[in-house]
Amino acid sequence: MAQILDGKAHADRMLAEVKTAVDARVAAGKRAPCLAVVLVGDDPASHVYVRGKVKACLETGVRSLEHRLPANSTQAQVDALIDQLNEDAGVDGILVQLPLPKGLDSKQALHRIAPAKDVDGFHPMNQGLLLEGLPGLRPCTPSAVMNMLKAYGFEMKGKRAVVLGRSEIVGKPMALMLLEEHATVTIAHSRTVDLPSVCREADLLVAAVGRPGMVEGSWIKPGAVVVDVGINRVEDLNLGTQIFAKEPKKLETLKTKGGVLCGDVRFGEAMEVAGAVTPVPGGVGPLTIAGLMMNTLQACEARS
Ligand code: NDP
Numbered sequence: 001m002a003q004i005l006d007g008k009a010h011a012d013r014m015l016a017e018v019k020t021a022v023d024a025r026v027a028a029g030k031r032a033p034c035l036a037v038v039l040v041g042d043d044p045a046s047h048v049y050v051r052g053k054v055k056a057c058l059e060t061g062v063r064s065l066e067h068r069l070p071a072n073s074t075q076a077q078v079d080a081l082i083d084q085l086n087e088d089a090g091v092d093g094i095l096v097q098l099p100l101p102k103g104l105d106s107k108q109a110l111h112r113i114a115p116a117k118d119v120d121g122f123h124p125m126n127q128g129l130l131l132e133g134l135p136g137l138r139p140c141t142p143s144a145v146m147n148m149l150k151a152y153g154f155e156m157k158g159k160r161a162v163v164l165g166r167s168e169i170v171g172k173p174m175a176l177m178l179l180e181e182h183a184t185v186t187i188a189h190s191r192t193v194d195l196p197s198v199c200r201e202a203d204l205l206v207a208a209v210g211r212p213g214m215v216e217g218s219w220i221k222p223g224a225v226v227v228d229v230g231i232n233r234v235e236d237l238n239l240g241t242q243i244f245a246k247e248p249k250k251l252e253t254l255k256t257k258g259g260v261l262c263g264d265v266r267f268g269e270a271m272e273v274a275g276a277v278t279p280v281p282g283g284v285g286p287l288t289i290a291g292l293m294m295n296t297l298q299a300c301e302a303r304s
Helices: 007-027 044-060 075-087 106-112 124-131 140-151 171-180 195-200 237-243 248-257 267-273 284-303
Strands: 034-040 063-069 093-096 160-164 184-188 204-207 225-228 232-234 260-262
Touching (some): 007 044, 007 140, 007 284, 034 044, 034 075, 044 063, 044 284, 063 075, 075 093, 075 106, 093 106, 093 284, 124 171, 140 171, 140 284, 160 171, 160 195, 171 184, 171 204, 184 195, 232 237, 237 248
Parallel strands (some): 034 063, 034 093, 160 184, 204 225
């Protein structure tokens, strides 16, 4: 039976670390870090994510400012708000919650954020620093995953790592961070031939695809460490019956509640083969928010 990597517990430790540093700043007469969150439109999932981020701010003593714009805002209005936050000396971090409503250009908005306040680590300047292996603000999900893997004592040097997914948010930065730790890294994606064989080579498999239960137990090398970044809601009973064959509780929730959250990896199958696995929920999700708090503190300390 694989070890369950408790992302929630590790995230709580990261949040406690941020709180200690924030308290020390305040005790020394400095101001608390401040995160400005920009939420455009009414996407219900975005509201849930923003609530989670604001809650983490409250827990750590980070000040949070919420800026809401209506769904019919123009790009110029979004840009103007970002400019205002860039110039505001009291704001350390700016987060534009994605996705933006149709008609707005996310990349344009993200590139407008001052790199020093880019706590999501999506600005090309910060991505470039990561590519060069230099310090900067790094994307929250992969940096928090690395933080947890190190805390669990997993040696990455010389190991075969496979990252499933090549997004700028997760897959590519994750691969760079693993490379930095001297893993031999393969990035797989939708055009990769024979994904199961590629995955079976991995001592460390990171799945960031957004396809519920895509990674089957037979894709996993015995003893591998499996990090499941995917967050998917399954409502289809036929699909659920297939992917939750080894997770009766999930199948039951799907039947009784009409939907259930799961990752890209078939957790029940992975538990029988892998050495360690992150669950969904309670794995990478809480780590991402903890990574954001770490970045906000880092941005604040770099500025004052
Ligand atoms: P994207 O949609 O941007 O990228 C998905 C990647 O998966 C792409 O590179 C795509 O390949 C690849 N892919 C899609 N389908 C297949 C397939 N059938 N076979 C192989 N590769 C495939 O997603 P993100 O990286 O933003 O997110 C991935 C998942 O992680 C989502 O479920 C998202 O909700 C979740 N997520 C979770 C976070 C957390 O905090 N836990 C944070 C961020 C994301 P190609 O490039 O060829 O199209």
